[in-house]
Amino acid sequence: MSTPLIGVSKSILKIKELINHVANTCLNVLITGETGVGKEVVAQSLYCESARSSKNFVKINCAALPETLLESELYGYEKGAFTGAHKRRPGKFQTADKGVLFLDEIGDMPMALQSKMLHVLQSGEFSPLGSDQDFKTDVWVIAATNHNLEESIYQKTFREDLFYRLNIIKIDIPPLRERKEDIPSLIEYYFRLYKSEYPENKGTKPESDTLAKLCNYPWPGNVRQLQNCIKKQMVLNSWEKIFEELPKEHHEISPLSRADNNTLEQPIDYHEFSGNRTSIISEFVDLSTSSDKLFEDISLKKIKKLASDKVEKEVIAFVLEKVGWNRSRAAKILKISYKTLLYKMNEFKVHPPVK
Amino acid sequence: MAEPSRLLIVDDNEDILSTFYEFFNSMGYEVKTAIDGFAALKLLRDKSNFFDCLITDLVMPNISGVGLISIVKKEYSHLKIIAMTGYGDQPGALASEAKADVVLFKPIDLFKIESTVSELINQENNEQEK
Ligand SMILES: Nc1ncnc2c1ncn2[C@@H]1O[C@H](COP(=O)(O)OP(=O)(O)O)[C@@H](O)[C@H]1O
Numbered sequence: 001m002s003t004p005l006i007g008v009s010k011s012i013l014k015i016k017e018l019i020n021h022v023a024n025t026c027l028n029v030l031i032t033g034e035t036g037v038g039k040e041v042v043a044q045s046l047y048c049e050s051a052r053s054s055k056n057f058v059k060i061n062c063a064a065l066p067e068t069l070l071e072s073e074l075y076g077y078e079k080g081a082f083t084g085a086h087k088r089r090p091g092k093f094q095t096a097d098k099g100v101l102f103l104d105e106i107g108d109m110p111m112a113l114q115s116k117m118l119h120v121l122q123s124g125e126f127s128p129l130g131s132d133q134d135f136k137t138d139v140w141v142i143a144a145t146n147h148n149l150e151e152s153i154y155q156k157t158f159r160e161d162l163f164y165r166l167n168i169i170k171i172d173i174p175p176l177r178e179r180k181e182d183i184p185s186l187i188e189y190y191f192r193l194y195k196s197e198y199p200e201n202k203g204t205k206p207e208s209d210t211l212a213k214l215c216n217y218p219w220p221g222n223v224r225q226l227q228n229c230i231k232k233q234m235v236l237n238s239w240e241k242i243f244e245e246l247p248k249e250h251h252e253i254s255p256l257s258r259a260d261n262n263t264l265e266q267p268i269d270y271h272e273f274s275g276n277r278t279s280i281i282s283e284f285v286d287l288s289t290s291s292d293k294l295f296e297d298i299s300l301k302k303i304k305k306l307a308s309d310k311v312e313k314e315v316i317a318f319v320l321e322k323v324g325w326n327r328s329r330a331a332k333i334l335k336i337s338y339k340t341l342l343y344k345m346n347e348f349k350v351h352p353p354v355k
Numbered sequence: 356m357a358e359p360s361r362l363l364i365v366d367d368n369e370d371i372l373s374t375f376y377e378f379f380n381s382m383g384y385e386v387k388t389a390i391d392g393f394a395a396l397k398l399l400r401d402k403s404n405f406f407d408c409l410i411t412d413l414v415m416p417n418i419s420g421v422g423l424i425s426i427v428k429k430e431y432s433h434l435k436i437i438a439m440t441g442y443g444d445q446p447g448a449l450a451s452e453a454k455a456d457v458v459l460f461k462p463i464d465l466f467k468i469e470s471t472v473s474e475l476i477n478q479e480n481n482e483q484e485k
Contacts (some may be wrong), residue, residue, distance in 0.1 A: 018393055018417055021400075025429075027422050164445040168422040 001043040009179035015042060015171055023049035028121070030106075030166045031144040033173035036224030039144040040104065044172055047100045050278025052140055055099030058092050061107035072115055072129055076100050077175040093126050093137050101139040107147030107158060108168070117164045141154045141166070148328035150338065176226065186223060190230045203234035210239045217246060275352045283310070313348035316341070325352040360476050361385045361405055365395040365423065366412040366439075366448060375410070378465045384472075392418025399431060408435040410468070413446035415418050424453040435475040439463055 007017060010232065022029070023046050031039045040059070048056045060073060072081075077092030092101060103109075109117065120126045121141065139340040152158035176182065191205055192284045206214055219225055229242050284306045285298055317335065323329040331341040345351070362384050366372045372388045379386045385407070389395035392415050398408070409427060412436050413420035420438055438450035441461035450458050458470055 008463055021393065022418065022422075022426075023395055025422070025426055161445050164421075164449055168419055168425070168449075170416055170419065172416070 002048060003041050004189075005038065005041050005045050006186050007179065007182035008185055009181045011174050011179055012182060016045075017173060018169075019045050019049060022046070023294070024053075025169075026049055026050075026140045027169060028140075028166050028314065029151075029169040030163075030169045031142065033146065034175050034222055035146050035175040036222035037224050038213065038234045039146075039173060040102070042173060043100070043102045043142045043144060046142060047102075047140075050100075050140070052099050056096050057102065058096035059104060060092050061101040062113075063102045063105035067110045067113060069342060070109070071116070074113075076115075076128040078128055078130035079321045081128070085130065088128075091126075091128060091141070093120070093139060094128075094135070096139045098138050099140070101141050103141065103343045105145060106143040107145035107152055108147055111157070114159045114162050118159060118165060121162075121165050134209040139318050151326060151328055154327070176222045177217075183226065184211060186226055187211070187214065187230060190227055193232060194234045196233065199285045201234040203230075205236045206239060213239075213243065220247065220330075257265050281306075293300065309348065313350060316344060316348065320352070322347075335349065359383055359385045360407045360472070361387070362408050363387050363395060363398060363406045363471065364388065364410045364412060365386075365389045365392065365415070367391050367415045377467070379469070379472075379478065381420040382469055390418075391415045392420060395423055396426060399427065403431055404433075406431075406434055407479070408472050409437065410437045410438065410472070413438055413450055419446075420451050421449045424450055424455050428454050431479070433479075435479060437468065437471060437475070439468075450485045 005012065029046060031042050033039055034266055038128065042055065062070060065073060074091050074093060076089050076094055077085050079088045101132055124137055126137055127134050149158050149163050153160045153163055194201065233239065268292065284303045285294065294330060319330045319333050327341055328338055331338045334341065362379055364375045364386060367390055376386050376388050379394060387398060389398055396418055403407060411420040411423055424436055424438060436454040436455045438458045439461055440447040440450065440458065447458045447460065456475055459468060
């Protein structure tokens, strides 16, 4: 039995609606999000709502297997294809025929297999290892990853053409800390589930104080971590102990807002500032010219642009350095789109250090 | 005069969307816009026979332009489709594979796209009259 997609947040509701609209299109889907956010749950929901639900849902984890094994798992092999291949074995593409092939952790697939995958998706045909026969495939490919593939393309660890081929439908699941509204319903759901599985368990549901604490914890392991806590509670029946065991180092405060707090601790000295006035202005206008020329040059609009560009450039470089040049994280922190960040990096000539 | 032609324009850049909207409106078209493929699909599902032509960007969140084109070709095959891309060749090639009628590369000249639209729609009307 598959898990229903629990949640009442705007993002989960939108995902449910999207699933409903695309479940019968058979178009390739790419599901992204941190580990434990529910990528597999979404893949299962797509499958359950589609006309393929009477056929197989076949999952393969592309990060868990070494390259050669992954290849033979995907495509199968003929007897004698390699030492140890004592008899013919069908691959996942075959088992998933007319059903769904769920490629988990696609971002970790080795480059050589990415090329092969691209070829299979393009041609709709594959051949098992050691076979010269091509088989037609009819699988619905749903892929998932916790990597930002645009970033991986830039780092040359993911093929751009494969990315575009998979990214026909894109479902991005936000981390649990960005949709706290889902926490109470998830708790409710899993409590009921575990109670029905083990009626003798004595764990009690959280009171409102505890619930508030649970909602405010940042859940770096997302729903999976929350689920584990509930499981523990069924046995331990002590929320206190559970909170003690939760990792503390992850706190919602990003490095940026911490820096903010520091500056606020020391009141700003305005006198020092006014002494600096001409030096600040001279960064943007040439003060050494005659007044006439100067007054012509000074335009608040122009200076505003120059000044904000200058600060923006520094802030962008600062954040990028903090996150190890992970541009998608930087874009999130800066609250601008990924596209905008790339554009600004280009405009301000902010480039990662050459390795 | 005949009824104005009806366009559905899809782009995740609101500036482009409003520029297109103003332009085609002023050229006498009836225009609806959508901010991504999913919003567009909902409009289409709502009024499947309403539109004559779809103009869509390709790289968008949730349902990409390529996805939208594939769905439209299957479910609303009368619709003419123009794909616009600014991301190198990949998405454009996929759009052709999905059978977009025309693929244009950004930046796009508005007058050029308008003449493409009117060609596509007239071609359809002529075929119907035959
Ligand atoms: N929205 C949800 N409703 C119910 N259970 C969920 C939801 N999201 C995640 N889970 C549960 O959390 C665990 C992790 O989900 P999974 O889909 O495996 O995450 P991912 O594939 O993103 O790592 C699973 O046990 C799953 O059943």
